[in-house]
Amino acid sequence: MKRIILCLVAIAGMVLPSFAALARDEIRIVGSSTVFPFSTAVAEQFGKKTSFKTPVVEATGSGGGLKLFCAGSGFNTPDITNSSRRIKAGEVERCAKNGVNDIVEIKVGFDGIVMANAKSAEVMFLTKKQIFLALAKVVPVDGKMIENPHKTWKDVDPALPATEIEVLGPPPTSGTRDAFVELAMEGGAKNLPELKALKKSDKKKFKAIAHAIREDGAFVEAGENDNLIVQKLEANPDALGIFGFSFLDQNSDKVQGSFVDGSEPTFDNIASGKYGVSRSLYFYVKKSHVGKVPGIKEFLAEFTSEGAAGAEGYLSDRGLIPLSEKDRIKIRNDGSTLALLRM
Amino acid sequence: MNSYGIEESKNGESQRQKRHRSERNFRRLGLSAILFALSVLVLLLATITLRGYKAFHQHEIALEFDFDPERFDIDPENDPELRNANFNLLVKSAILSTTTDKLNRKERRALFALVSSGASFELRTILLGDLTALGKKSKLSIPLSDDADMLLKGAIPREVPESDRILSDKQISWVDMWLAQGRISRVFNHRFFSNGDSRNPELAGIWGALVGSMWTILITLMLCFPIGVAAAIYLEVFAKKNKLNDFIEVNINNLAAVPSIVFGLLGLAVFLNFFGFPRSAPLVGGMVLALMTLPTVIIAARSSIAAVPPSITEAAMGMGASPLQVVLHHVLPLAMPGVLTGTIIGMARALGETAPLLMIGMVAFIVDVPDGPMTASTVLPVQVYLWADSPERAFVEKTSAAIMVLLVFLILMNLAAVLLRNRFEKRW
Known part of the structure; x- marks a missing residue:
């Protein structure tokens, strides 16, 4: 009996100090389960290619994702949310009310x-x-x-x-x-x-x-x-x-x-x-997190790259229908300059 | 009187027969219920095993790689550059060298699609681990893509028309060519037991989820065992019978029946939003599951404490032991087998839960294997769910294989509990 208690105390002693490591060094993505297979493929590729940690992707549904995304601008909120529809005006308003004013919209392709x-x-x-x-x-x-x-x-x-x-x-x-x-x-x-x-x-x-x-x-x-x-x-x-x-x-x-x-x-x-x-598929990025959570800009570059979302990229192998070439160039440009969402 | 007596005994005989018949029927009914349950269980296990056993091996192709530093333009002294070297090119030229055909761009693409897209990263790991390989030619085995693997395992039928197949006739002929060249070998799928999740079925592994499950269950056990036993001892031995304690007791019994998703919502509101713990962490998952299993543990612990014969308590008291000594030295050791059984039932339920974890972000795609209770991770049942929902066909066998791993984990846990219980068990 005593031994069991001692054992448990020892394990608790090992675990508790790691509380200190609360800072976040990986990108957090939530949102649509339709975009999920594409987002995860990019996340995996990104994690392997670069020295950044692999982003964590959750499938919460488009609406659920935007709700989490718009909950605030702190680092306990996600950096990116996927959506299988465009963000609604009401959601932009709610975002703004919670201090999320700087949303970057990236169109991924069609489904x-x-x-x-x-x-x-x-x-x-x-x-x-x-x-x-x-x-x-x-x-x-x-x-x-x-x-x-x-x-x-x-x-x-x-x-x-x-x-x-x-x-x-x-x-x-x-x-x-x-x-x-x-x-x-x-x-x-x-x-x-x-x-x-x-x-x-x-x-x-x-x-x-x-x-x-x-x-x-x-x-x-x-x-x-x-x-x-x-x-x-x-x-x-x-x-x-x-x-x-x-x-x-x-x-x-x-x-x-x-x-x-x-x-x-x-x-x-x-x-x-x-x-x-x-329909078009999108993801939305919190600009205020860029530069603070490592790798967001590089992740955008990977997602919009020709090798991923292009006509013969690995996302098209998974069933994503790519945008036209003109749109792809525009989106890539928007992604690298972090152009803000305009409704 | 006499005739009346005979009549009565006849009546009694027929009644006796009737009672025996109904008993036989009841036994048959019970036996058939057990047989039914067993056959369903066997059917379930057989389907899972039949679908899943193929996931434990996979097909690899042996290719000659030319680690010529000039060919992929790197400086061996400088690691970061080696990281970024074009390993993809290396893989592609190795694949192209297996065929003498002249291929156009589209055909090349189809050819490269037969080998896992993770091959270049595996090469990088090999080279970073052993820099002496640089400048040499070596023959290495890399995994085939999931589609080629499925073809060789027979999950993609060859006889259907080309337009209805994921692989074209040309691609199948290349695979057959490699088979004839003796390049393809069937090996144990070690990646399944050492990798985290992946979108490429041939690289996807269960290890990340297994480690996540272990951390989560460890936290759950650490929290709910001591707290549950302490609560049970207090309620059973020390608490006075009053309104407040009755109220607590009713609430504990009610909590045991609360749907698990409610605990997830509680975890989201309290641990994440109020205390600001990180999302997806096994620590939070373990705490939520501990809340869920606590009532089960308390109820089981209480009833096994109550089952300790009063003679033992009285004897200890009579020898002058304090109430605390009575509990710690006599009651608890005797109640331990029952407490452990209750705990293990609770743990088994916690191991299989996904619903409460959904709310705290543990239902997620996570590639990196977690290195502690604070890093994002997922658990085994979630992995099963995520794979079952993936479009790629190769995930079908992975799903069943993951279920098998989950079941083995569960059996091992139960075995540990049975062994522990037998050690503590005392008969009197």
Whole structure:
């Protein structure tokens, strides 16, 4: 008994002095789980290439990351936050209120959101309008807004197969879901004459309708794990899944992307903007930490370098769709001069 | 009367049979419940093992490297310059020398993608460790990329059309060429047990998470064992029966049932925001998990202290021992096996937790292996979660392998507890 106590005291004695080492010498990054695979790849490369410590990257979601980022300018707050959408005006305000006035915005590249099904099934040719009609909570039928009555894809459009509508997608906390709703659903709603009129008269109501996904079982929230969705699609050829392009890229022997508005989700189509359901990825840097936390400037240089975010950089191997060459040069320039965010 | 008696005994016989039958049924039910649980466990372990065992070996390719100082333009006396030398070029020229084909830029890129992108850093480490290698030619083995490794392990099917595969026909033919040249060898995956996390599956290792888990559990144990035992002794032996102590007791029992994420929020608010401890540190993780396991330890310790026969306490008192002596010399040693069992159950739960660690930043990508309780680190279950969520196919087997490591860690911990308990166990 005594020996155990002595042992514990000895270990406590060893541990407590290291309290003194509270200063931070590694970059802390938080934010979007979509940018996470790219941010971590750069962090690892940066840590190996340079003599700086490898940055610590946390996946907190875009909103969660910006909340932490804007909590203050002290060194217990992160230096960088990743985001799969642009920072909102409200978030900039909150940042400013907490003393974070100097934000540098870096656009990283694009990410496509795909609707895919198993290889054993037929490729789907969809339009945004059909996606909206299949997945929205309320849809206009004969001039009236009613609960979505469509059971099969054929109900949506006679040209589509008579399989039941079953779509596996991310939960509302996910940035992928936000982007899907905004780009595909809202994009489809705009093309319906009834809703087009509504958009002009009552924008708020239009958004509420366009962003509401049906809850009667046709849309299944499959969690944040995209690997799981791919597995489920393999088991069920009738189902469609919604996830990021990098998962389609890695699993091209198991699943195939559906055409949206006539274009296939391929690397080139997303890069050229031909494939409509894609979004920009960003990260935000606290300028006040540059020079105080070692390596931030060098990290920006690595992330924006041609070898990383370029057309043939290692991030494109991981499924990031690079910006156009002109944009890349501009962003690299912004990164090195630490140009401040302008909304 | 007689006939009545016979009737009664007949009735009794059928009732006896009925009772025996129901007992047999109950036993069968119990046995089948155990069999069911066992078969599910076996199924689980078998799936994990079948998926994960391949991660313990990997494929390497042997290449001839020409460490000619002129070729990569460095000064051997000056380390920083050696660090920045172009090892990538060295790797690329070594890969190119294996084939006689003339390759265009795109084909070269495809060829280089078959070898791990970490190869140049491994070469650098080798050369920095042994400067005499400079100026010589040497044959070294470097890991293949995850895709090539998956092909050789059979996880990327060869028979599907080229467009549906991650590797092109050309790339597969290069791998086959290396196989024919005898360059490729299957070796034990030592990187898995010595590296931290990586985005390249062939370089990713469990060591960082394992060390993080050890630090976290150590802190948890150091905090919750002494505090928990002290609290249990006080409540069981010294505390008077009054309203305040009843209130404390009810609260401890309630705390044992609080969802773990709540402790994470508490840790975020108190340890990080108020005391300003660093994020992602095993110290904070250990403190949060200690708060979570304390009630379990206290409850287990109390019940095993209460189970010590009063005759022993009374005998010690009768011999003139003070209450403190009674507790430290007699009650606690006898209660120790039960206390240890409670502690180990709490520790096992703490080892498997991710939810409270999410709030304090331990669910993170961390490459460097932590060197103390204050450096950022992650833990085993978090590593499992992060790998399960990664798009690269090679992480599937890594995930299962990490689960196996976690289970072995858990079994070792339980084994230690059983051995300790047997040492302390006294029968009377």
